[in-house]
Amino acid sequence: MTAPVKSSPLGLTVLVLLHHRPLHPYGIQQLLKQWGKEQVVNVGQRAGLYRTIERLQSGGLIAVRHTERDQQYPERTVYEVTEAGRATTREWLEQMLAVPKAEFPVFPAALSSALLLAPDEVAPILERRLARITAQRTALERQSADVPAGLPRITLIENEYLLAVLGAEERWLRGVVDDLRDGSLTWSRELLAAFDETFGPGADTAERS
Structure with missing residues (x-):
């Protein structure tokens, strides 16, 4: 049984992007920037994105679709959202939209x-x-x-x-x-x-x- 994954803005955004199509981490980062999502989620550090992807995978919310191999680029792992991930995406989205979170700016x-x-x-x-x-x-x-x-x-x-x-x-x-x-x-x-x-x-x- 996998441990529940704590919700986060970046985690939600990654799940939403993977609803559209399977992506590798670099593709996720580029799409976030193309869509202007860096205004609302922190994608400046790639390490943070990789940690988020690892948490989503260990929680069973995303899975490896395949690995891309190209002589021009390093090996890239492509991820897709799971059925559990789709259900969690909706749960997180509803919670974040409806419930103000106690934050300490x-x-x-x-x-x-x-x-x-x-x-x-x-x-x-x-x-x-x-x-x-x-x-x-x-x-x-x-x-x-x-x-x-x-x-x-x-x-x-x-x-x-x-x-x-x-x-x-x-x-x-x-x-x-x-x-x-x-x-x-x-x-x-x-x-x-x-x-x-x-x-x-x-x-x-x-x-x-």
Whole structure:
């Protein structure tokens, strides 16, 4: 009996690609890039793709179809999705679409610690992020505009989501930077120390003593 395979965005994407046709790992990586899926799954490191394929195979979700041998290229193993893989693909897809996952992105974690810096230090840092977010949004808009006419909307619907998220963050960052620049968002060590003394751990004990 094979152990269950933990779902992952890359694992799901590999299974979906193998629904279309059998592929070897290099072909999977190239197709991911051709379809623009590197926007939503990490395919920069081939080692990660190979580890994902190994997990899917050991879990019985994909199987070796055949091995390609060509003098011009190294030997390539071609994989196909199994019936168990087809069932798992649907299960993972429904779960990922319907249930928000508790994730812990880097940026909110850093924001929660931004009070260690002064407001005039945080403002230019967030301006650098804003510039990068704007560049990402612009590049994605350009990519979306270059798609062939008549392409079904569903094939690039993840780009709509990413543009919505990038646009929302861009607007939020502009507002926060403006508030930092005009002083409506500010703090100091003294202010934080006073808050901690009044509301921090042990404050109630100090009041009762």
